[in-house]
Amino acid sequence: MLNKLKGLIREEEGQGLTEYGLVLGVIAVAAVGTIYLFRNEIVAIYQQALTNVKSRPSDTPSIS
DSSP: OHHHHHHHHHOOHHHHHHHHHHHHHHHHHHHHHHHHHTHHHHHHHHHHHHHHHHTSOTTSOOOO
């Protein structure tokens, strides 16, 4: 039984999953941080796109 417990402690298969989780966490924090830093620019881009769509002439043929 003691050998079985020692084998579980030394086993490294689950370590890869932990590393993937940490990398995913770092990527998520970086993405949120980037969005936070550039939030004003992102909002401006979306507002400009919305303005362009709203100001489109109504006689423009639509895709049906």
